[in-house]
Amino acid sequence: MRDIKNIEAIEMTAPQEENFMRKIQAEEKIEPKDWMPEAYRKNLIRQISQHAHSEVIGMQPEGNWITRAPSLRRKVVLLSKVQDEAGHGLYLYSACETLGISRSEMIEQLQSGVAKYSSIFNYPTLTWADVGAIGWLVDGAAIVNQVSLQRTSYGPYSRGMIRICKEESFHQRQGYEAILELAKGSPGQKEMAQDALNRFYWPALMMFGPHDSESAHSQKSMEWKIKRETNDDLRQKFVDQTVKQIEVLGLEHPDKAIKWNEERGHYDSSDLNWDEFWSVINGNGHCNRQRIEHHVAAHEEGEWVRDAITAYNDKKRAKKAQNAA
Numbered sequence: 126m127r128d129i130k131n132i133e134a135i136e137m138t139a140p141q142e143e144n145f146m147r148k149i150q151a152e153e154k155i156e157p158k159d160w161m162p163e164a165y166r167k168n169l170i171r172q173i174s175q176h177a178h179s180e181v182i183g184m185q186p187e188g189n190w191i192t193r194a195p196s197l198r199r200k201v202v203l204l205s206k207v208q209d210e211a212g213h214g215l216y217l218y219s220a221c222e223t224l225g226i227s228r229s230e231m232i233e234q235l236q237s238g239v240a241k242y243s244s245i246f247n248y249p250t251l252t253w254a255d256v257g258a259i260g261w262l263v264d265g266a267a268i269v270n271q272v273s274l275q276r277t278s279y280g281p282y283s284r285g286m287i288r289i290c291k292e293e294s295f296h297q298r299q300g301y302e303a304i305l306e307l308a309k310g311s312p313g314q315k316e317m318a319q320d321a322l323n324r325f326y327w328p329a330l331m332m333f334g335p336h337d338s339e340s341a342h343s344q345k346s347m348e349w350k351i352k353r354e355t356n357d358d359l360r361q362k363f364v365d366q367t368v369k370q371i372e373v374l375g376l377e378h379p380d381k382a383i384k385w386n387e388e389r390g391h392y393d394s395s396d397l398n399w400d401e402f403w404s405v406i407n408g409n410g411h412c413n414r415q416r417i418e419h420h421v422a423a424h425e426e427g428e429w430v431r432d433a434i435t436a437y438n439d440k441k442r443a444k445k446a447q448n449a450a
């Protein structure tokens with residue numbers, strides 16, 4: 126026997142799905158109250174929440190250097206940058222909440238390892254030059270990715286990206302400036318800059334995700350215009366723009382195989398160590414445990430703030446109800 130209820134549901138969904146795809150194709154944004162396929166919503170929650178987690182976990186490797194910045198100016202700049210990252214996390218958590226997931230659920234997913242965060246933040250910051258390399262290379266890679274995401278199909282995510290990109294360009298420039306000073310400094314400082322470049326270059330390329338052929342989500346995300354460019358295309362953009370920057374610094378390129386390909390109009394480069402990539406994103410990087418343990422401790426320490434807000438809101442509600450009575 127045919128299930129009448131299900132048939133009705135399918136008939137109801139078809140025009141909604143058609144309208145959804147029409148909007149996507151017409152470059153209209155999908156807004157929180159619009160109908161959307163469940164898989165689109167889930168995929169967005171996955172990507173946006175992981176993006177938010179990356180911003181927040183990303184505060185740790187740099188925050189570690191605030192007390193040791195080499196001058197007052199560097200300290201102020203770094204402090205401000207790290208605070209910006211917290212802000213980026215907040216915009217993104219808010220954008221994600223519009224899809225029907227709570228902040229506490231997202232935090233639980235991060236802390237239990239269900240949700241990932243960017244692999245790059247599982248590498249340690251060993252020297253001051255690493256802080257410069259993060260601004261230059263990590264924020265630089267993030268901008269390449271996020272400029273593309275400004276055109277993502279989900280309205281709140283897209284608007285968040287526009288704002289975040291403005292701040293990221295300051296982050297990238299302060300990092301490049303810090304590295305430039307070291308690269309043009311004493312032989313010891315130059316060596317430190319080269320060492321930071323050698324260690325952070327490859328993990329920065331891994332931020333763009335696996336090869337397109339290995340990317341589980343790309344096909345659907347491109348179809349729905351959640352992602353506007355593929356992992357490999359964005360990675361190539363970053364490889365191309367970084368060559369000149371390394372030349373200006375007077376440092377050696379970490380990739381000995383880097384070579385301009387006239388026919389492609391791009392640089393050819395070595396493949397990445399994908400075993401390392403999968404190992405890091407599956408929890409076995411140098412700092413994975415430390416990052417999550419620190420997040421759990423900070424979250425627990427902040428409990429009194431959340432309790433105070435709840436108590437304040439309860440009081441306000443009770444007062445309002447009393448006045449209305």
Ligand code: BYC
Nearest residue numbers: 176179180183210242243244267331332334340341342343
């Ligand atoms: N690290 O099918 P794929 C910042 C996962 S923070 C970890 O290609 P997708 C900053 C992927 O999640 C900026 N995991 O996935 C902050 C998936 O696993 P699940 C961070 C990775 O989503 C503080 C699986 O591998 N930016 O700039 O289509 C201080 C298969 O991959 C990674 C963003 O988050 C990775 N690198 O494409 C300084 C950008 N790569 O979910 C700086 C937003 C892949 O099935 N996100 N995975 O368990 C994106 O654009 C996309 O999610 C990605 C991956 C390009 C990263």
